[in-house]
Each structure stands twice: as C-alpha cells, then as structure tokens.
Amino acid sequence: MPTSGGNARLTVTTRRRLLKIFAIVVMVVYTAITLFPFYALFIRSFVPTKESADLHLWLPETEEVSMDAQVGNLSVFYDLDLGVLKDALGVPRTEFFMARTTLRQIAEQYDIPEQEIKDFFAGFYTYNGWKTLLTGKLYGTSFWGALLRTLIVTGVSLTLLIFLSILTGYGLAGLRRRYQMVVFNTYLLQMVIPAMLILLPQFMMIQWFYKLIPAYADEGVVRTVLQLFSIVLINIKGTALSVMIFTAAIGAIPKEIEDSAMIDGASSWQYIRHILIPLLKVPIVSLIVIMLPLIFNQFLEPYVYLDPKNSTLLPFTQSAVGQFSTNFQVIYAAIVASVVPIVLVYLLFRRFFVEGVMSGAVKG
Amino acid sequence: MQAAPVQAAGETHSDARHPAKGKKKKMSKTERRRIRRDLAFIAPQFILFVTLTIIPFFVAIPFLFTDISQFNDPQINPVGLRNFTAVFTDSSVQADYFPALRRTLVFVVLNYLTVYIFGLSLALLLYEVGFQGGFFTIVYLPLMVSGLAVGYIAVMLFSRETGTANLLLLELGILKEPIDIFSAEGTAFILPLLVGWRYAGYNMAIFLAGLLAIPKETIESAIVDGASYWQRLWRVYFPQMIPSFILATTMCLIGSFAVFDELVAMGALYVNPEAKLLSVLFFTYGFQVERLGMGMTLAVITFLPLVLVGVALQRLQRRLQY
Numbered sequence: 047m048p049t050s051g052g053n054a055r056l057t058v059t060t061r062r063r064l065l066k067i068f069a070i071v072v073m074v075v076y077t078a079i080t081l082f083p084f085y086a087l088f089i090r091s092f093v094p095t096k097e098s099a100d101l102h103l104w105l106p107e108t109e110e111v112s113m114d115a116q117v118g119n120l121s122v123f124y125d126l127d128l129g130v131l132k133d134a135l136g137v138p139r140t141e142f143f144m145a146r147t148t149l150r151q152i153a154e155q156y157d158i159p160e161q162e163i164k165d166f167f168a169g170f171y172t173y174n175g176w177k178t179l180l181t182g183k184l185y186g187t188s189f190w191g192a193l194l195r196t197l198i199v200t201g202v203s204l205t206l207l208i209f210l211s212i213l214t215g216y217g218l219a220g221l222r223r224r225y226q227m228v229v230f231n232t233y234l235l236q237m238v239i240p241a242m243l244i245l246l247p248q249f250m251m252i253q254w255f256y257k258l259i260p261a262y263a264d265e266g267v268v269r270t271v272l273q274l275f276s277i278v279l280i281n282i283k284g285t286a287l288s289v290m291i292f293t294a295a296i297g298a299i300p301k302e303i304e305d306s307a308m309i310d311g312a313s314s315w316q317y318i319r320h321i322l323i324p325l326l327k328v329p330i331v332s333l334i335v336i337m338l339p340l341i342f343n344q345f346l347e348p349y350v351y352l353d354p355k356n357s358t359l360l361p362f363t364q365s366a367v368g369q370f371s372t373n374f375q376v377i378y379a380a381i382v383a384s385v386v387p388i389v390l391v392y393l394l395f396r397r398f399f400v401e402g403v404m405s406g407a408v409k410g
Numbered sequence: 411m412q413a414a415p416v417q418a419a420g421e422t423h424s425d426a427r428h429p430a431k432g433k434k435k436k437m438s439k440t441e442r443r444r445i446r447r448d449l450a451f452i453a454p455q456f457i458l459f460v461t462l463t464i465i466p467f468f469v470a471i472p473f474l475f476t477d478i479s480q481f482n483d484p485q486i487n488p489v490g491l492r493n494f495t496a497v498f499t500d501s502s503v504q505a506d507y508f509p510a511l512r513r514t515l516v517f518v519v520l521n522y523l524t525v526y527i528f529g530l531s532l533a534l535l536l537y538e539v540g541f542q543g544g545f546f547t548i549v550y551l552p553l554m555v556s557g558l559a560v561g562y563i564a565v566m567l568f569s570r571e572t573g574t575a576n577l578l579l580l581e582l583g584i585l586k587e588p589i590d591i592f593s594a595e596g597t598a599f600i601l602p603l604l605v606g607w608r609y610a611g612y613n614m615a616i617f618l619a620g621l622l623a624i625p626k627e628t629i630e631s632a633i634v635d636g637a638s639y640w641q642r643l644w645r646v647y648f649p650q651m652i653p654s655f656i657l658a659t660t661m662c663l664i665g666s667f668a669v670f671d672e673l674v675a676m677g678a679l680y681v682n683p684e685a686k687l688l689s690v691l692f693f694t695y696g697f698q699v700e701r702l703g704m705g706m707t708l709a710v711i712t713f714l715p716l717v718l719v720g721v722a723l724q725r726l727q728r729r730l731q732y
Contacts, residue, residue: 065538065539066539069535069538069539072535073535073542073545076532076545076548076549077545077548079607080548080549080551080552080607081548083563083566083567084555084563086563086566086567086574086575087563087566089574090566090574098572099571099572099577100577101574101577101578101581102574103578210454210455210458211455213451213452213454213455214451214452214455214456216448216451217447217448217449217450217451217452217453218448218452220444220445220448221445221448221449221452229452229456232456232459232460232464233459234721234724235463235464235717235721236459236463237660237661237664237720237724238660238664238716238717238720238721238724239463239467239713239717240664240667240668240689240713240716241668241670242667242668242670242689242692242693242709242713243467243709243710243713243717244462244463244466244467244470245692245693245696246470246692246696246702246705246706246709247466247467247469247470247473247706248462248466249481249696250466250469250473250481251461251465251466251469253481253482279458279462280462282455282458283455283458283459283461283462283463284455284456284458284459314447314451339553339554342556343554343555343556343557343558343559343671345556345557345558345670345671345674346670346671350697360556360558360671363558363559364558364674367562374572377562378562378566381558381559381562381563384556384558384559385555385556385559388554388555389551389554389555392547392551392554393547396543396547397543399547399550400543400546400547400550403550403611403615404546404615404618404619
C-alpha cells in the first residue's frame with residue numbers, strides 16, 4: 047500500500063497487532079477446550095467410583111480401603127472377584143460371604159490380621175479400573191486380544207487398500223477420459239451413500255455367502271478369520287478419495303518413464319513394483335493418514351459382524367461399558383485405552399498427518 | 411463422513427497418455443490389449459466396491475415388500491406396500507419414526523451451524539495469521555478419536571451428578587443448575603457441539619484449502635481499493651469458496667444422517683431415548699426388535715432422497731470447480 051500516509055500505516059500495524067493478540071487468545075482457549083476433556087478423562091479413570099460426584103482435577107491420592115466396606119458393594123461397584131479375595135486370604139472357596147459382610151467381620155471370623163487384608167487392597171480404589179481392564183476377561187476375550195485384532199485388521203486393510211488403489215489408479219490413468227469418469231463417478235457414490243443405508247442388506251449378503259462355508263457355523267479359527275476378513279473387505283473396497291489420489295498421482299507421471307521401462311522389457315507388475323510404488327510415496331502417506339483413524343476407530347461394522355469373543359477394540363470398549371455399568375473407573379480406563387494408541391501415532395507422526403490432510407484438501 | 415476433503419482431482423491429466431486418440435481411428439491391436447490390461451487392473455477393487463456398496467441396495471429391494479423380521483427368518487411373507495404406507499397408518503411406526511425424524515432434522519440444522527462456527531472461523535483465523543502447524547495438530551486431534559470415545563467423554567463431562575464439566579462449572583459459579591446430557595435439551599445441544607468439535611479439523615481443512623486456492627491478486631487489489639475485511643469476506647473470499655461450501659454441505663448432510671457411534675455412546679440403544687436418531691432407529695429395527703423389513707424400508711425412504719441430493723450437490727460442485 048504505497049500511498050497510505052503515516053497515520054493510516056500506524057492503524058494498519060496496530061490492527062495487525064490486535065489481530066495477532068486476538069488470534070493467540072482464540073488459539074489458547076480452543077486448545078484448552080480441546081485438551082481438557084482428554085485430561086479429565088485420564089484423571090477420571092483413577093477416581094474411585096464412590097467419589098465420582100466430587101470434582102477431581104488431579105490424580106486422587108491412594109486411599110486405604112475401609113475395614114467397614116461391605117464385600118457386596120466392593121464386588122458390585124469395583125468388580126471385586128470374591129473368589130480371588132478368598133484365595134488371597136486363604137479362605138476356602140466353599141465359604142460363603144454375604145453381601146453385607148464387612149472386611150472387619152471377615153478378619154475376625156477367619157482370624158486374619160487386618161494388615162493382610164489392607165495389603166491385598168493396596169491401591170485398590172485408585173488403580174482398580176486399570177487392573178480390571180488390563181488383566182480381566184470379558185465375553186471370552188481380553189483387552190490385549192481386542193487390541194491385537196484391531197492392529198491386524200488395520201494393518202491388513204491399509205496394505206491391501208493401498209495395493210488395490212494403486213492398481214485402480216494405474217488402470218484408470220491409462221483409460222480415456224470418458225471411461226475414467228464412469229468409474230470415477232461410481233466411486234463418488236461412496237461419499238453420498240451412508241453406511242447405515244446399506245448396512246442391513248450388506249450384512250445379509252455376507253451372511254448368505256458365509257453360509258456356503260461349512261466351517262463358519264462352528265466356533266473356531268475359520269469363523270474368526272472369516273469375520274475379521276469381512277471387516278477387511280469392507281475397508282478395502284475403495285473410496286472416492288483413494289481412487290482420486292492415485293489416479294491423479296499416476297496420471298502426473300510422465301509416460302516416457304513407463305515406455306522406457308517397457309522397452310527395457312519390464313512387465314506391468316515389475317513397472318508397478320519397482321518404479322511406480324517408489325514414486326507414489328506422497329499419495330500413499332496421504333491415504334494412510336486419512337484412512338488410519340477411520341479404520342482403527344471403526345465401530346459399526348465390527349459391532350455388527352464380529353462375535354463378542356472376536357471383537358476389535360471399540361466393540362470391546364462398548365461391551366465393557368455395558369458390563370461394568372456401575373464401575374466408572376473401568377469404563378473410563380477402557381475409553382482412555384482405546385484412544386491412546388491412535389493418539390500416540392498421531393502425535394509421533396503429526397507432520398505427515400498435517401501435510402497429508404492439507405495436500406489432500408488442497409487438491410479440491 | 412467417510413472420505414477426506416478432496417474432490418474430483420482425477421481429471422486433470424485426462425488424455426495425456428493417449429495423444430493420438432483424438433480422431434476416430436480404428437484401435438490398433440496393442441491399443442486394445444492395453445485397454446484390456448487397464449480394465450483388468452481396475453477390476454478387483456471395482457468389483458469389490460460395487461458388490462459391497464451398490465449391490466446391497468438392490469438386494470434390499472425385494473425385502474422391502476415382505477415382513478422379514480430378522481436375518482435368518484424362516485418364513486418370509488409378501489406384504490405388498492404395507493411397509494411403505496406404515497409411516498402414515500401404523501401408529502407404532504409413527505411413534506418411533508416421527509420423533510426420530512424430528513430429532514435428526516434438529517441435529518442436521520445445529521450441526522450445519524457448527525460446521526461454520528468451528529470450521530469456517532478457524533480456517534479464516536489461520537488464513538489471516540498464517541498457517542500454524544501446531545494449532546492444526548490440536549484442532550485435528552479429536553478426529554483421531556473414535557466417535558464412541560467422544561460420546562463417552564461427553565457423558566463423562568455432562569452427566570447430571572457426576573459430570574466433570576458440570577462439577578467444575580458449578581464450582582466456578584458459572585452454572586447454577588447442572589447440565590443433564592440425558593435430558594431432551596441436553597442431548598439436542600451437546601450432540602451437535604460434540605460432532606462439530608470433532609469434525610472441526612476436517613471442515614477447517616476444507617475451508618482452508620478453498621481459501622488458499624483464491625488467487626492472491628484478487629485479495630490484494632481489494633485491499634488496495636480500500637475494502638474492509640467484512641467486504642472482502644463477502645465479495646472476494648466467499649464467492650470464490652463456493653465449491654468448498656458445497657463440499658462441506660454435502661459431507662455435513664450425509665454425515666449428520668449417518669451419525670451413530672456418538673449416539674451409542676450417549677446411550678441411544680438403551681438408556682437415553684432422546685438420543686434415538688434415525689440411524690439408531692434403523693439399527694434397532696434390524697438387530698433388536700425384529701422388524702428388519704420395516705427398518706430397511708424406512709432407511710430407503712429416508713436416505714434415497716438424501717443420496718439424490720448428495721449426487722446433485724457433487725455435480726454442482728464439480729461444475730463450479732472447472
């Protein structure tokens with residue numbers, strides 16, 4: 047602005063400065079609002095259920111279990127396994143504890159030193175949620191099993207999706223524009239067809255198909271693998287995005303490269319494997335950072351398709367919530383645990399995420 | 411909201427690989443072989459896509475005219491158009507469908523507002539002060555977290571007795587009465603805020619891409635001509651961002667009708683009837699109350715117009731873009 051006078055320039059700089067301050071305030075407030083729920087969630091996974099109506103902004107101190115606590119309450123609200131308690135205290139399993147029996151009465155009745163009971167319950171109120179989640183079993187699976195299945199499904203899905211999408215992109219880039227648009231428009235439908243619309247018939251179709259495989263009817267490895275595979279199939283069917291990214295990227299590669307590879311006697315496979323894939327690092331990273339959270343956080347399809355004992359992380363979390371409805375610690379621990387892996391990956395590779403998302407968005 | 415903020419890019423290169431194809435010549439043998447090979451490469455994923463996305467739609471059609479109750483129903487009777495007319499005649503369906511429809515529409519409107527409140531204003535802010543990678547990381551963070559977890563976080567924050575945010579706001583004296591997420595108003599307002607917050611990074615990326623695509627000259631000449639920020643916004647930025655607006659609208663519309671995970675977390679399947687939106691209704695009809703045929707019919711008559719609107723919006727957006 048060459049013509050502006052001294053006065054006007056001052057207001058421009060002042061305005062710039064005000065804008066900057068305003069922007070910083072907005073960013074700080076927004077950051078605080080965004081991070082607070084995660085912080086609160088983490089804290090709440092340690093807050094004893096009986097104190098959940100009190101405000102806790104910091105990890106609660108570990109508290110000794112009261113000798114007047116009733117075993118019934120402990121088992122209902124804290125998921126205390128009475129069998130484990132009896133074993134730890136040397137009480138025969140055949141003995142019967144009434145729900146209203148207090149710990150003190152147990153100590154007196156079986157002549158157990160109170161200290162021994164207190165030791166058994168050390169850290170019980172604070173860490174019980176995490177302990178139950180990480181060591182317990184639910185509907186025939188543990189947290190670790192669910193996590194493992196999620197990682198397998200995510201890894202296999204992403205690998206196959208990238209591979210198939212590269213093939214699609216390679217094929218499409220060579221077609222004439224008219225045919226390209228037919229295929230491309232079909233994939234565009236994916237953006238406007240909600241999963242809910244096709245969920246019921248899709249489930250029906252896959253059930254029909256699996257009925258043809260006799261081993262599917264029995265509980266076993268075949269059933270587990272097939273169920274997980276159906277989730278993979280849904281994930282790798284391709285999206286408007288995957289087709290778009292790879293067709294654009296492959297179309298931008300000079301044709302001479304392919305021609306020279308062909309003249310040197312390379313087959314299409316060799317061309318894809320040795321020349322195309324190394325050239326496509328950027329779109330591959332883009333696709334991974336966009337699809338990874340969608341696949342890792344998939345809930346609806348696994349919830350419908352998988353038996354509880356084969357469930358992935360989110361259906362497992364959901365059934366944990368149903369099972370431990372009164373034990374807030376386990377519930378919040380399960381939610382923290384379902385969030386941590388993906389957030390860790392995100393923070394470690396945030397550069398790729400920001401670049402991938404923005405490069406994806408810039409193409410529009 | 412399945413795909414990412416990209417739209418119609420696969421066209422720029424078009425016929426670059428086939429320079430000699432303009433005239434209607436007979437295809438050479440190598441040419442034909444080449445096309446056959448290209449089709450073979452497209453086929454695996456395309457067949458999978460069509461089988462799992464398009465065909466289910468047609469598989470469903472015969473069942474819309476039956477009373478199929480669950481997935482392995484041994485006896486399926488044709489009932490004609492009863493499922494379709496049930497919306498007008500069957501009071502039990504009406505009692506389920508219309509409240510859910512009302513809640514969904516309220517949610518769509520409020521959620522559409524959050525697209526602009528969060529996405530657009532953050533994008534404008536970042537555009538003015540320069541792109542901030544760190545802040546982008548924070549804004550995009552909730553999208554990494556599952557809808558289920560976000561829903562449970564909302565319940566943790568806004569439960570009547572035990573919500574952390576409730577307790578904090580009461581302690582600070584900002585609230586007089588705790589917010590109850592399980593009440594009608596609580597669900598209606600917290601849900602869109604939650605979804606808007608979760609998708610803020612996504613919408614921001616869409617709008618930011620639209621802003622960055624505006625030629626710098628138009629903005630600079632507007633500044634030289636002395637246009638205020640407000641004038642620039644309405645006369646320079648927004649008219650050139652229309653494709654971004656349409657994309658955000660499409661994604662918000664489809665996404666709002668398909669929202670499910672957050673609702674499950676807010677107790678829609680069991681304890682909180684106020685969170686029963688249409689998607690939950692279809693799910694319950696299919697898997698819980700044994701009215702599969704009715705559920706599919708309701709899904710089709712609700713979503714089909716929506717899909718058509720979505721396709722129209724996509725076409726409009728592409729026409730404006732090129």
